[in-house]
Structures are given as C-alpha cells and as structure tokens.
Amino acid sequence: MAAVSATSIRFGSTFRTASWSSNQTGGRISNVKLVSMGISKRILPSLRSPHFHICCAAKPETVEKVCEVVKKQLALKDEIVLTPDSKFSALGADSLDTVEIVMGLEEQFGITVEEDNSQNITTIQEAADLIEKLVQQKAEA
Amino acid sequence: MLPLHSNSLARRPFASPLPLPPASLPSPRETHIWYVVPDELKDASLLYQYMELLSPCERQSVLRMNGERLQKGALLARALVRTTLARYTDGRLSPKSFKFQKNRFGKPEVEWDKYDLWAPPPLQFNISHTSTMIACGVTLDLPIGIDIEEKQRKTSNNILSLAHRYFSPVEVAYLKTLADPECRQSEFIRLWTLKEAYVKALGRGFSGTPFKDFTIRLEASNSKQVTGELKSDAPSIVVEAVDDPGILMNRWQFALFELNNSHYTAVCMERDVKNPADGENNSLKLEVWRTLPFVEDECVTETDAVKNIIR
Numbered sequence: 001m002a003a004v005s006a007t008s009i010r011f012g013s014t015f016r017t018a019s020w021s022s023n024q025t026g027g028r029i030s031n032v033k034l035v036s037m038g039i040s041k042r043i044l045p046s047l048r049s050p051h052f053h054i055c056c057a058a059k060p061e062t063v064e065k066v067c068e069v070v071k072k073q074l075a076l077k078d079e080i081v082l083t084p085d086s087k088f089s090a091l092g093a094d095s096l097d098t099v100e101i102v103m104g105l106e107e108q109f110g111i112t113v114e115e116d117n118s119q120n121i122t123t124i125q126e127a128a129d130l131i132e133k134l135v136q137q138k139a140e141a
Numbered sequence: 142m143l144p145l146h147s148n149s150l151a152r153r154p155f156a157s158p159l160p161l162p163p164a165s166l167p168s169p170r171e172t173h174i175w176y177v178v179p180d181e182l183k184d185a186s187l188l189y190q191y192m193e194l195l196s197p198c199e200r201q202s203v204l205r206m207n208g209e210r211l212q213k214g215a216l217l218a219r220a221l222v223r224t225t226l227a228r229y230t231d232g233r234l235s236p237k238s239f240k241f242q243k244n245r246f247g248k249p250e251v252e253w254d255k256y257d258l259w260a261p262p263p264l265q266f267n268i269s270h271t272s273t274m275i276a277c278g279v280t281l282d283l284p285i286g287i288d289i290e291e292k293q294r295k296t297s298n299n300i301l302s303l304a305h306r307y308f309s310p311v312e313v314a315y316l317k318t319l320a321d322p323e324c325r326q327s328e329f330i331r332l333w334t335l336k337e338a339y340v341k342a343l344g345r346g347f348s349g350t351p352f353k354d355f356t357i358r359l360e361a362s363n364s365k366q367v368t369g370e371l372k373s374d375a376p377s378i379v380v381e382a383v384d385d386p387g388i389l390m391n392r393w394q395f396a397l398f399e400l401n402n403s404h405y406t407a408v409c410m411e412r413d414v415k416n417p418a419d420g421e422n423n424s425l426k427l428e429v430w431r432t433l434p435f436v437e438d439e440c441v442t443e444t445d446a447v448k449n450i451i452r
Contacts, residue, residue: 073297080208092211092272095347096296096333099307103298115351 058128084125164228169413176276191220224434286341334407342409398450424452
C-alpha cells in the first residue's frame, strides 16, 4: 500500500528556525500539508510520523550527492554524520546557506527549483525526493 | 562532546550565577543590542548554568543540533535571549521564567504572564547568529529584525548569479556597478543582512517575504519622502516595493554597521509614530553591549567595536 512521506512540510520552519534561532517546538513537524499525489487523505495514516516513505523515494546515490553538496556548503567536518533525516536547521544552515544549497543542487542535477517547491524541503531526504521528481519531469518534458 | 544531558544537569550542584545588572529600557527610537562571542567562553561550567535557564523544549532543541559546536551555539543563543530580556525587568523576572510563543508567521515573541501589581515592559526582540557571534536586539514595543554575517563570508555561487536569482532589479544593477570583486562581495553580504533584517522585522521571515519583491537602497539626502518631511543631510537606507517604486515604506528604519571588526550587522526597526521627533534627527539610535552572561558586560557603543554606521 502506498504511503506518503511528509514532503510538504513548510520550508517556513527551516527558514524560521534558521532565522529566528531555535524554536519552542524543537523538531516537531508542524504545518504538514498533503502532497497532491492523488492520494486521498482518508486512507493515510498519521502524517506526523516520519517513518512513512513515498513509494518512489529517492535513490541512495541521489541522497549521497545531496549530502555532498550540503557538507560542502556548510563546511561540515567529517565527524558530522549526515543521514537522510538530517534537518538543515540542525546543521546550522542559515537562509543564505539554504539558497546556496538549492543553487548547488540545481547545478549538480541540471534542474530548476521553483521558489514554492524550495519552501518544502527541510531534510536531506526531502531535497533528494524533490530533485528526483524534477529530474523525472524534465526527462518527460 | 560535552555531556549536556538534561538528567545530570538537574542534580549537578553549582554556585548560583551572579545577578544580572539591571538595564534601562530602550527609548522610543532605540535598539539595544547584546552580543556574545562564543569563543570567549572558556569555562565549561558556564554552559551548565546556561542550560539551567532553558525550558525543557529548548534543551531538547539544543541537543538535537548536530555536533558540539552547533549545540554550544544554540545554547548560547537561548541563554542570550533569556538573560538579555531579564535585564530589563528590574530584577523581577529571572531568565528562567520567560515563556515564548510564536506569532502567526512563526516569529518568536515573549509570552508575558499577568501580574497584579506590575506591568512588564512590552519588550520585543530578535536574534541572529553566526558560528562566531550571537546578537540579540531589543526594543520597547516596536517590531525589530537583526541580522549579522561574518565580513569574511564567501559565497559558493557567483555573486551576480545569486543576486539575479534573489535580489530586485535595482539591487542587481547596483551590484553590477561595482567592478572590484571584493567590493561586490562585501556589498552583497551587507545588502543580504539588510534584507534579512527587514523580513525578520516584518515577522514573516525569508519564506514569507520574497527578497525579490522589495528593494533596499540608499536614498539621497534632501529629498522629500511621501510624508512631505525633509530628510536630514546624510543619505539614508530605505525600502520600497518592486511593484511600487518611489513610494518608500517609511514605517521602517535601518542601521547598518560593523560589529567587533568581524561582522556586518543590520538592524531594521519600525518607526515609532506615537512619539514623533520634533525636528531633530529621528534616525535609529543604537546602544550596544558585548556580554558573557553572568561573567562580564561591556558597553561598546562609542567604541571601535561599533563602526561605519549607516542609517
């Protein structure tokens, strides 16, 4: 049965966290919206769990490339372990870092990220998912 | 990695922190800025004292940061906000007692309790940090945004690529006039801090107020603004909507300066219309302190630590 990851978490929380410093809700996912994948809300389990993955989740190679871009932009030392669930805000990315990461990813993958799409990525996994979606759309165009 | 576990902190004995010296409230056109340099903190026991000030939620947020350096930064940021605000309550509120909420756009603000015999001052604040400095700006009842960036910050992408993507046409044109790459680099960073400070003052943050929709620039002296008031001689920083150029958004005033010789700092504050200046210069006033909470405070307003101020 298809399950959907919470990919529409408002980017607001990353920028907000980055810009406003730490927030009271900590890492709790807020403002979750459904990605319009033609899947009815009724049949989905709670979207607040981070453990559901979209049936076409990004390939490990994509995730790894995203990690590389992020590590380079944020000048992360090797001791920092990046996982797909790593949140940009927890890596100390501010809004300038985030736009640079987006531009770096665009360059790596040959895609263009619309501003409202870039609002929806707060973790490595979400970035990778979006990239693969855009790469696929470009191939189909 | 510092063992910053909540459980061990609750039971760890330490000397009570020295009381924070009280501070006078900001006046209507003033922004007070308190900043911390994380590298100045050498005493690990101070980190435990700071941790004690935080709410359980804040502690969890700190511990969720990836790595010791980021955890220390997040901890200092919360400690700075709490200790700074406490200074303005005349000893009545401890740093630990503050509660915070978010406005509808996600901007943190103080959630004041109701007291029978005392009205807490309507403080507004905003915070910004880099890995080498954390700054907190405070006003009395006026929306404020602050942003700091290291002067030496380099961008991975080409400046004009970034500008074309995220800045307004007027701002891009301005950056293009700067032939020297270093000059262009630093002007980009300064303009970025101004734009960040503005969206933070508005309360909607980067995602709520696209950078492309507004221009920040210097307005030449002796020109009339929409209100018909003559401006002072020095050029001033103004903001206008890209869709409505020439109509300056007078509500907002700015200051841009260098802090501690290391950071460009931008402050944006709402103009206080309840207390209009009588013919005198009504630009934004700054008071700045370098602090290591519970250890040392130093007023640096008239020193070399605050220079090259543009308003």
